[in-house]
Amino acid sequence: MKFLTCFSLILSALFLIACQQAGKPAREVAAESDKTTPATAASQGATAAELVGVWYVEYIGDRPVIDRSPARIQFAADGAINGNASCNRFFGSYSYINERLTISENLGATKMMCLPALMDQEQRLFQQLPGAVQANLVNGLLILRDAQGNQVIKASRDESQ
Numbered sequence: 001m002k003f004l005t006c007f008s009l010i011l012s013a014l015f016l017i018a019c020q021q022a023g024k025p026a027r028e029v030a031a032e033s034d035k036t037t038p039a040t041a042a043s044q045g046a047t048a049a050e051l052v053g054v055w056y057v058e059y060i061g062d063r064p065v066i067d068r069s070p071a072r073i074q075f076a077a078d079g080a081i082n083g084n085a086s087c088n089r090f091f092g093s094y095s096y097i098n099e100r101l102t103i104s105e106n107l108g109a110t111k112m113m114c115l116p117a118l119m120d121q122e123q124r125l126f127q128q129l130p131g132a133v134q135a136n137l138v139n140g141l142l143i144l145r146d147a148q149g150n151q152v153i154k155a156s157r158d159e160s161q
Contacts, residue, residue, distance in 0.1 A: 058155055069086055071121065075096075085122040089110050091107065102133070107130070125153075140156070
């Protein structure tokens with residue numbers, strides 16, 4: 001009887017540990033993948049069709065976004081880019097040819113005021129986003145990188161679309 005009780009406890013503990021790993025938020029999984037995959041590691045470039053859609057920004061550079069931040073980017077099939085930079089909406093154009101991303105330098109944006117932390121985050125997004133030249137999909141996350149291979153944006157797809 002003691003053996004059966006011990007076995008049940010061990011099996012339950014293993015099950016709970018497995019559930020905890022599977023239920024991690026995307027940010028934690030992304031952070032762990034960064035630890036195991038160097039920024040310079042070769043990865044599969046996204047196709048133009050994979051890039052199209054709405055992406056929730058999780059990291060700008062190597063800094064995570066503020067929790068429940070509205071930051072998102074939408075790549076449209078016609079070459080339009082728009083989204084929410086954390087406070088203001090933005091719009092512009094992009095091209096993605098032969099796995100080379102080009103985002104317009106002068107993105108248009110609304111000019112609302114928000115909390116200082118959101119305004120700072122928005123400024124970082126506007127500074128970093130036009131420098132993205134590579135788009136890769138790693139474990140379902142979109143990683144935009146600059147010409148030196150540095151992470152510019154890390155985002156998760158909006159699955160509700």
